[in-house]
Amino acid sequence: MPELPEVETMRRDLGPLLLGRRIERVRAYHDDLILGGMTPSAFRRAVRGRTFGPVGRRAKYLLFPLHAPGDVQDPPECLMRVQVRMTGRFAVAVNRPDSSEFRHPGIDIALDDGRTLYYDDVRRLGGFDVLTPEAWKARAAELGPEPLDRSFRAATFARILTPLRAPIKNVLLDQRRLAGLGNIYASEALYRARIDPRRPAGSLEMTETRRLHRAVRAVLRDALDSAGTTLRDYRAVNGRSGSFQTRLLVYQREGAACPGCGRPVVRIVQAGRSSFFCPNCQR
Structure with a gap:
């Protein structure tokens, strides 16, 4: 953040x-x-x-x-x-x-x-x-593609993910693979795409990659429309707060009801970072 x-x-x-x-x-x-x-x-x-x-x-x-x-x-x-x-x-x-x-x-x-x-x-x-x-x-040149650029297509995303065995959540946070994504929006995008954060990146089928591609772009656009997420420290220029925190579905909602199925949201640690997801909805 x-x-x-x-x-x-x-x-x-x-x-x-x-x-x-x-x-x-x-x-x-x-x-x-x-x-x-x-x-x-x-x-x-x-x-x-x-x-x-x-x-x-x-x-x-x-x-x-x-x-x-x-x-x-x-x-x-x-x-x-x-x-x-x-x-x-x-x-x-x-x-x-x-x-x-x-x-x-x-x-x-x-x-x-x-x-x-x-x-x-x-x-x-x-x-x-x-x-x-x-x-x-x-x-x-050492950074990955910008996920909101028009040139970032599902096929581009698939070429990045296919050879990788690391968990998909870790790959989304790797700035050499994809630029700008962090813990909040990676968790939210994976939830929207119904993909378990522990899945090996290369195991995603093309239909899942397209779904995740759309989810990454959509969650970033939605957050940008809300001036970002203010949980504690973040402020835009001259003290302006973001408001996307009111629309978070799983991030920092451990134990809360999943918006999709009502079961508890789970928190796990991956590479030293918290991942929030619904084991029932995300496969």
Whole structure:
């Protein structure tokens, strides 16, 4: 957490607020929020004076193209990549938000219009780094396909799953196989597709793969329409909460009645992560 819908919601919120804005000053409150071996001073030098292009997303990363001052239509000089992980959150405002949920300053990026991009992270699990476009292209090639892209078809999914013996739930969480999916939406998609999370990925028949393909895309779209899932820590920009938690069918519902058959939802642990499912409905 956050997963694709939450990070995409942040991207959509931040895009219009930052496009064309120039970075005036940068303050990093904690050295460990600067990733990739960069020092805070090197990070400041890399981004200061540059202009934000259109904010992007790949998998669970936020991508901020940074251009030389002037036309953001020119190719970016570098990319600022952000991993928000569990507790990272953003605000764009003149003053730091006065909120009990925004009291752990991480990085401040002052903009040329008097506002500041504030990054807050109570557990400091996320962080920023700066990559050349070429370096990012190489990193991005290591990630699996985006499940909401038009090019991601059931046949593509089948080619990924067929040779694999690992449990299907573990495969869905592997960012090298499929980008952006995490524990919440993997559990929900498998429930919608009526597939046991312990099934070997390669054992799925084509009809089941098509069903799971549709379920993955549908649950991600539904969550995105709800601005994501706020269970505890996640907030979109400027404190906005998601609402998909009200529509979860099995995730964190151990012992509750399955919406389909009424039997108890079960929790198991797979590769150190909780999986929630109905043994009666999911085969």
